[in-house]
Amino acid sequence: MGPDKARLISHRFHRGLCREWAERLASHLPESGRVLEVAPGPGYLSIELAKRSRSRFTGLEIRRTFLETARRNARSAGVEVEFRLGDAGAMPFENNSFVLLFCASAYRSFSEPARALREMFRVLKPGGKAWIRDLRPDVPEEAIREFVRGRLDANGLAGWRLRRAFRRTLRKRACSSSQFGDLARQAGFRIGEIKHDLVDFEALLEKEAGA
Numbered sequence: 001m002g003p004d005k006a007r008l009i010s011h012r013f014h015r016g017l018c019r020e021w022a023e024r025l026a027s028h029l030p031e032s033g034r035v036l037e038v039a040p041g042p043g044y045l046s047i048e049l050a051k052r053s054r055s056r057f058t059g060l061e062i063r064r065t066f067l068e069t070a071r072r073n074a075r076s077a078g079v080e081v082e083f084r085l086g087d088a089g090a091m092p093f094e095n096n097s098f099v100l101l102f103c104a105s106a107y108r109s110f111s112e113p114a115r116a117l118r119e120m121f122r123v124l125k126p127g128g129k130a131w132i133r134d135l136r137p138d139v140p141e142e143a144i145r146e147f148v149r150g151r152l153d154a155n156g157l158a159g160w161r162l163r164r165a166f167r168r169t170l171r172k173r174a175c176s177s178s179q180f181g182d183l184a185r186q187a188g189f190r191i192g193e194i195k196h197d198l199v200d201f202e203a204l205l206e207k208e209a210g211a
Contacts, residue, residue, distance in 0.1 A: 015044050021104055021133070022048035028129055028204075029053040033099040036060065038088050038120065039106030043070030043081060050079040055099075059083040060091060088116040093123045102131040105200075107180070108173040117187035121207055130189065130205040137174040139199045147199050177201035 022045060029035070033055055037046045040059035043066075050057045059081055061067045070083040086092045088103075089112045101120055110116045120130050175183075177194050184191060184205050192204035 018044035018048055018104075021045055022052065025049060025102060025131055026052055028100055028131065030055055030099045033125075034058065034097055036093070036098045036101040036123065038091075038101060038103040038116070039109070040070055040083065041066050041106070043073045043083060045102070045104055046070075046081045046083075047074055047077045047079055050074075050081050051077070057081040058098075060086045060088065062087050089119060090115075091119045091123055095122055096125045097123045099125050099128045100131070101128070102133075104133045105135070107132055107134040108175060113175060114183050114186065117183050117189070120205075121188045121211075124207040126207055126211050127209045128207050129192070130207075131203070132180070132184075132205065133200055133202045134180075135174040135199055136196065136201050137176055139174075143198050177203070 025045075026049070029049060029052060031054065035046075035049070035053070035055045035057050037043075037057070037059045040046050040061055043059055046057050046059045047070075057080070059070055061070060061083060062085070064085065067083055067085055070081070074081045074083065084092065088106075088110050101124060103120075107113060107116070124130060177196065180201065180203060181191055181194055184203065188207065188211060189205040190208050192206050194201055194203045196202075
């Protein structure tokens with residue numbers, strides 16, 4: 001099984017995972033107001049959530065290829081999401097613009113993660129929440145194997161390529177949940193909760209009223 005097949009497996013899995021994340025995030029969706037996804041990639045998560053809420057959704061993406069893909073995907077799904085070009089470290093939004101923001105599987109790729117968190121804090125309204133999910137660097141090899149085989153259903157050469165990507169690049173770039181918590185507090189956030197699953201951490205942050 002070659003690299004194209006491995007990418008197809010990863011693509012299909014990502015769409016399914018975004019549906020799971022949308023279920024988890026649904027309880028945090030406001031009845032109205034502006035919602036931001038930071039680094040949406042192809043836009044699947046924002047699109048899933050836009051199907052469930054009357055809020056105004058915006059996605060901020062630095063890569064033009066993903067930006068165009070996300071726009072096409074939103075049109076195909078029949079939902080309105082404004083996907084904009086921009087950097088997480090210098091967001092083109094006014095202070096206190098959003099009631100909710102989320103960022104999934106992208107935080108480790110930011111060139112200036114502390115600055116990105118400060119920007120997230122800045123653009124959130126007081127009382128707003130941020131939901132961040134990303135890979136942990138302490139994930140053991142056994143968990144990676146279980147994740148690739150059980151969740152991605154990838155075996156043989158495709159599974160080997162995905163495990164190698166975890167070991168050589170993804171895990172090395174990751175931020176531990178404790179490091180992330182420290183950076184979030186320095187940015188001004190209150191930590192609602194941080195929990196772990198098989199390979200990721202999931203953090204719910206709050207910008208306290210009056211902040």
